Structure formats: structure tokens, C-alpha cells
Amino acid sequence: MSADPTRVLAFETDCHIFDGCGFPSPGLHSFIFEPLWGDGDSNLYFNKTMLLALLGSIIVIGFFWAAFRRPQVVPGKLQMIAEAGYDFIRRGVVYETMGKREGEKYVPFIVALFFFVWMMNLWSIIPVAQFPVTSIVAYPMVLALIVYIVWVSLTFKRHGFVGALKNFTGYDKSLGAALPVVMLIEAFSNLLVRPFTHAVRLFANMFAGHILLVLFTIASWYLLNGIGIAYAAVSFLMVLVMTLFELFIQALQAYVFVLLACTYIQGALAEQH
Amino acid sequence: MSPLLNIAAEELQNPLVPPIPELVIGLIAFVIVFGVLAKKLLPNINKVLEERREAIEGGIEKAEAAQIEAQSVLEQYKAQLAEARHEAARLRQEAQEQGAALIAEMRAEGQRQREEIIAAGHAQIEADRKAAAAALRQDIGRLATELAGKLVGESLEDHARQSRVIDRFLDELEEKAEAAR
Numbered sequence: 227m228s229a230d231p232t233r234v235l236a237f238e239t240d241c242h243i244f245d246g247c248g249f250p251s252p253g254l255h256s257f258i259f260e261p262l263w264g265d266g267d268s269n270l271y272f273n274k275t276m277l278l279a280l281l282g283s284i285i286v287i288g289f290f291w292a293a294f295r296r297p298q299v300v301p302g303k304l305q306m307i308a309e310a311g312y313d314f315i316r317r318g319v320v321y322e323t324m325g326k327r328e329g330e331k332y333v334p335f336i337v338a339l340f341f342f343v344w345m346m347n348l349w350s351i352i353p354v355a356q357f358p359v360t361s362i363v364a365y366p367m368v369l370a371l372i373v374y375i376v377w378v379s380l381t382f383k384r385h386g387f388v389g390a391l392k393n394f395t396g397y398d399k400s401l402g403a404a405l406p407v408v409m410l411i412e413a414f415s416n417l418l419v420r421p422f423t424h425a426v427r428l429f430a431n432m433f434a435g436h437i438l439l440v441l442f443t444i445a446s447w448y449l450l451n452g453i454g455i456a457y458a459a460v461s462f463l464m465v466l467v468m469t470l471f472e473l474f475i476q477a478l479q480a481y482v483f484v485l486l487a488c489t490y491i492q493g494a495l496a497e498q499h
Numbered sequence: 500m501s502p503l504l505n506i507a508a509e510e511l512q513n514p515l516v517p518p519i520p521e522l523v524i525g526l527i528a529f530v531i532v533f534g535v536l537a538k539k540l541l542p543n544i545n546k547v548l549e550e551r552r553e554a555i556e557g558g559i560e561k562a563e564a565a566q567i568e569a570q571s572v573l574e575q576y577k578a579q580l581a582e583a584r585h586e587a588a589r590l591r592q593e594a595q596e597q598g599a600a601l602i603a604e605m606r607a608e609g610q611r612q613r614e615e616i617i618a619a620g621h622a623q624i625e626a627d628r629k630a631a632a633a634a635l636r637q638d639i640g641r642l643a644t645e646l647a648g649k650l651v652g653e654s655l656e657d658h659a660r661q662s663r664v665i666d667r668f669l670d671e672l673e674e675k676a677e678a679a680r
Contacts, residue, residue: 276520283528283532297543298547334537426515
């Protein structure tokens with residue numbers, strides 16, 4: 227059926243205001259793509275977000291490959307830009323949270339994580355692609371899961387089994403009778419809520435951002451009829467403003483994501499008090 | 500909403516339930532990025548950053564060494580200059596002293612030569628005077644004798660005696676002159 231909203235882009239319809247046509251508002255269907263290959267009902271398919279995820283990886287690797295493959299002591303322009311990004315994450319995020327001695331080991335992980343997430347977010351405003359990969363919850367989830375595995379395993383390694391449990395539950399004798407309740411809440415908060423919020427924070431931001439962009443883009447097209455043209459202009463202006471805003475949010479959310487990852491790892495490294 | 504949209508919405512799954520294939524692709528994509536960065540590119544750049552740090556620190560050390568050397572060379576140069584000045588002053592002093600000595604010597608020599616010449620002159624004058632006196636004495640004796648001969652009308656033959664008389668007379672004259680002086 228050609229009217230299936232999962233297949234139809236806003237611009238592919240002749241639907242305008244005053245034409246007796248309802249507003250084709252964006253929704254969950256804006257995040258579902260027909261498989262480019264395979265069958266959507268089975269688990270064997272390949273769609274746009276997967277393509278963008280792999281392409282994004284190639285772009286990140288390509289950028290750093292070009293910049294750091296044969297790095298010079300006196301850097302060129304590209305190397306200088308890449309170094310600035312690398313240094314920002316290394317000093318500004320990893321050293322700041324974990325310290326230089328403990329943090330050094332996690333620099334590659336956090337740097338890869340930041341630039342990967344940022345690239346996946348950036349797809350949102352890159353023409354033709356125009357879809358943030360991280361607005362599909364699977365991608366933030368898999369990243370949050372990796373971070374979760376890293377810091378939980380690190381806690382066991384660092385503090386032993388009992389020590390790790392104390393770490394997770396915020397064990398503190400001075401709490402007295404309230405201790406069991408606190409331990410329960412802490413364990414729930416740390417082990418279950420934390421990875422979920424970590425993933426959903428990124429996902430929801432990108433999801434909402436994409437909805438906003440699509441909303442104003444569709445509205446600009448839909449209003450392009452009669453007196454509606456004036457409103458279409460306003461709507462189009464909003465597209466530009468939201469694009470700039472998204473550009474900012476994308477970098478910010480990538481930063482928040484890795485900063486939280488560092489905080490979790492730092493918590494695993496920290497001695498108990 | 501059209502019925503079509505409703506049908507589609509019912510088929511949509513919960514956006515918080517991740518599809519398995521996307522999880523797999525996400526994992527693969529991230530692992531590739533992490534692998535390449537961690538194994539190859541970041542060690543690369545870390546090495547270069549370390550080299551750069553060393554180069555900068557090495558440059559600073561070199562500059563410090565150069566400065567120290569320049570300082571020592573400057574001091575050496577200053578010392579040499581002072582020594583040279585000292586030497587020049589000493590030489591000038593020596594030259595002055597030598598010059599003064601030379602002048603004094605020349606002056607003494609000149610003095611000596613002058614005195615010699617004067618002495619020689621005096622001796623010459625004395626000798627001339629003596630010769631003149633001797634010659635004069637003989638002439639006076641002869642003239643006096645001749646005169647006396649003419650006056651007495653005869654020639655005084657005994658020349659020797661005659662001469663003795665004249666000499667005695669002249670000596671007497673001289674003694675008188677000495678006494679009178």
C-alpha cells in the first residue's frame with residue numbers, strides 16, 4: 227500500500243493545507259524504515275540506520291586514519307583538529323574524572339565512545355541521511371551495556387566479591403536500621419536504573435530532536451499553500467534554528483554520555499569509605 | 500487519522516524495545532571504531548605527542564646550554580679584553596719609561612760631547628796661545644836685541660847669553676804680571 231506512512235516521505239505527497247488533506251504529523255513511524263535488504267519480519271535484514279551506523283564508523287575511522295596514520299611532530303591542519311578533539315576528551319573528560327594515573331587505561335575507550343556517539347548523532351542533520359542513528363534505542367543500549375560491563379567487572383576486580391557488593395549497595399554501617407532499605411534502593415539505582423537512564427538519556431534526546439526537525443520540515447511543506455506560505459516561512463526558519471540547536475545538542479549529548487561513563491568507571495575505582 | 504495510519508501505528512513496536520539486528524550492528528560498528536583507534540591510531544598519536552614533548556623540552560635544554568655557553572664565552576672574552584687593556588697600559592708605560600730613559604741618555608751624551616768639544620777648544624786655544632806666546636817671545640827677543648844692537652851700535656854676538664837675558668827678562672815680566680793679577 228503506497229499510503230503506508232512508514233514508506234512515504236512528507237515531500238512525496240501532494241498534501242497541502244486547504245486541500246482537504248490532514249497534517250501528516252511525524253510519529254513513531256518516522257523511526258521505522260523498510261529494510262534495504264532482507265525481511266523485516268525475520269531478524270535477518272539490513273536497513274537505513276544500520277547502513278548509517280556502519281558508514282559512521284567508517285567516517286570516524288577515516289577521519290582519524292587521515293589525521294593520525296602518519297602523525298607529525300609538527301602537525302598539519304587535520305592532525306591539529308584531530309589532536310584538539312582527542313586532547314579534549316583525554317584531558318577534559320578522562321583525566322578530570324579519573325585522574326591521569328587511573329584514567330590513562332580508559333582513554334582509547336572513552337575517545338572511541340565519544341566520537342562514535344557524536345558521529346551517530348550528527349547523521350541527524352547530514353543531508354540525505356538526516357536521521358540520528360542514536361534515536362533507535364538499540365544503539366545507545368548496546369553502548370550503555372558495554373560501559374555497564376566495563377564498570378561492573380572493574381568493581382569486582384578492584385574490590386573483590388564482597389567489596390563489590392558493598393560498592394553497589396552503598397554499604398555504610400552508620401546508617402543503622404535504615405541500612406537494608408538504603409542498600410536495596412542503592413542496588414536498584416546503581417545496577418538497574420543507571421544503565422537504563424544512561425541509554426535512554428541519549429536516545430530520548432536524539433528522538434525528540436529528530437521529531438522536532440521532521441515536524442517543522444513537514445509543516446513547511448504542508449503549509450505551502452495560499453496564505454499558509456507566510457506560516458511556512460516561519461516553519462522553515464524554525465527548521466534552520468532547530469538544525470543549529472541540534473548541532474549543539476548532538477555534541478552535548480555525546481559529551482554527557484562519555485562523562486557519565488567516566489563517572490561510573492571512576493565510581494568503580496574509588497575506595498570505599 | 501486515516502484508518503491506514505491506525506493500522507500502521509498498531510504494527511509499530513515499542514521504541515524502547517531494541518531490535519536484535521540493530522544491537523548486533525551497533526556492537527560491530529562500535530567495536531570496529533574502538534579497535535582501530537585503540538590498537539593503531541591512538542598509540543600512533545601518543546608516540547608523536549611524547550616525541551613533541553621531548554622535542555620541546557630538549558629544545559629548552561639546548562637553549563639553556565647555549566645560554567650558559569654564551570655566558571662563559573662572554574666572561575672569557577671580558578677577561579681577555581681586560582688582560583689586553585692591562586697589557587697595553589703596561590706596554591705604554593714601558594715605552595714611556597724607555598723613551599724617558601732614551602731622552603735622558605741622549606741629553607747626557609749631548610752634554611758630554613758639548614763638554615768634550617769645549618774642552619778640546621780650550622786646549623786648542625791654550626796650545627795656540629802658548630805657541631803664539633813662544634813665537635812672540637822669540638820675535639820680541641830678536642826685535643829687542645836688534646833694537647838694543649842698533650841703540651848700542653854693536654851686535655850682541657853671544658846669542659845664547661843674549662837669549663838667556665831676554666828669557667829672564669820676560670820671566671820677570673810674567674811674574675810681575677802674575678803678581679799684579
